[in-house]
Amino acid sequence: MGVLVFFLSIYSIIITILFLNSKKYKKVNLKDIVYDFTSQLTNENNDFSVRALSYISKEFSEIDSGAFLIKRGREYHEISSFGKKIEISDKIFFYKDYLIKDFTIDESFGVRLILHSKTKLSKAKEEKIEIISTLISSSELIKNLIKKHGKFQIDLMLSMIKILEYYDRYTKGHSLRVAELSQKIAKKLRLSPQEVSDAYWTGLVHDIGKIAVPTNILNKEGKLTSEEYEIIKKHPIYGFEFLSTSETLKNIATYVYHHHEKWNGSGYPGGLKGEMIPMISRIISVADSWDAMTSKRAYRDALTYESSLQEIINNSGKQFDPKVVKAFISVLEEEENIA
Template sequence: MVYSMVKILEIYDSYTKGHSEHVAMLAEQIGKTLGLPVSDLQTLYWAGLVHDIGKILVPTSILNKPGKLTLDEYEMVKKHPVWGYQVLNTSEELQEIAFIIKHHHERWDGNGYPDRLSGVDIPLLSRILALVDTYDSMTSDRAYRTSLSPEDAKHIIARLSGNQFDPSLVETFLSLPSQ
């Protein structure tokens, strides 16, 4: 069932295919480095694959817009974690994954969305997804900008430690072999 959802998202937004796979694999790598149990690694991997499933409700004209989003457009994009949660939470088997993806845009400092959680109130697996999602987005070409080098993206991640990201996860991420 999860693979079917991934395929739907890939058809809707071709950028998501490689992005979701990269996020899933990198999130799992961080989880292994942290020594998380196998069950958490599996949840993290699957959550990585479907973390953007809510984007199927965002018009492609917004997702692929080459310029800056309007405030209304940005507010619509910000709804995708909740929409993804609502889609996945209807299945008992996917409720844990739904909860994780709902919070993958929360920030360590509490300025994220949808619930403005902060610090350790953000589920650990969501904090991992937030970090690797941002990294992969920065190192991928988008409609509105070209990609950054892995080194430049890592410098930005390091700078955002303690604000956007969990400092201990940033330290773990930066210690990994090159992505």
């Protein structure tokens, strides 16, 4: 139960990590509201969204009115508000003094936060509003899913992975494919049942730190600049920082942190070499690279099966652990025979 709750909160909390530890953002402290969010997460009747709106009314003097709405079917319905009456029609999107945050999952469910600002917000405060609106949206999404499916079934947890896919449009299905392939490789290596399980869960969340990477970099079509690449390279660190706050997931956090290390020591973020790299991280490295090569990405089309396999083989002993590559090839051969 606790693990599933934790996974479902990843999407919302990860974005706050960068800001909560930054001195220039201490003026409006978000820690209380983040803890409030996590404590309400499993409550089907939680009122986090109402309290978050109240928080905005008290902590942001520039904002004199606001409303929180939920879309059910084709219409939005006001759940809570403060200040003057907010117009619900789409015309408000054209008004410069309004901040509108929309989060829509499908045609039947969505969340909208509307705020009226009497004076311009600083960039820091705009970013804090962005964080709070994300928490509100995720709180309502999770509450809606609980009502639909019951308390945290496996398919409900997997829907959290879908949220990352909304964020990064080029990784649809990537996390699940990496998880499944990593599990097969771990079994082929005859690892313990716990390690096989860890390989699967690490595969599911290995890229969760990318939620802290700006979308204009993540979905950029074309070559990244050196500065943009350095930002992308931080995603294992972001994932580790969040996952390691849970005692249950500390091992998985470590595996996520090291999944871009290379066998020859030229990887990141730790520059570990050979057997110093955790085995699960070495497995994820191969599975992640394979799926990335055989899938369309923002900057290139998918590579062929043959060229992708040759790339893995060529980098055995360089980027990849030779034992893991051997197990990976064995998995592919078995799947070909079954097909």
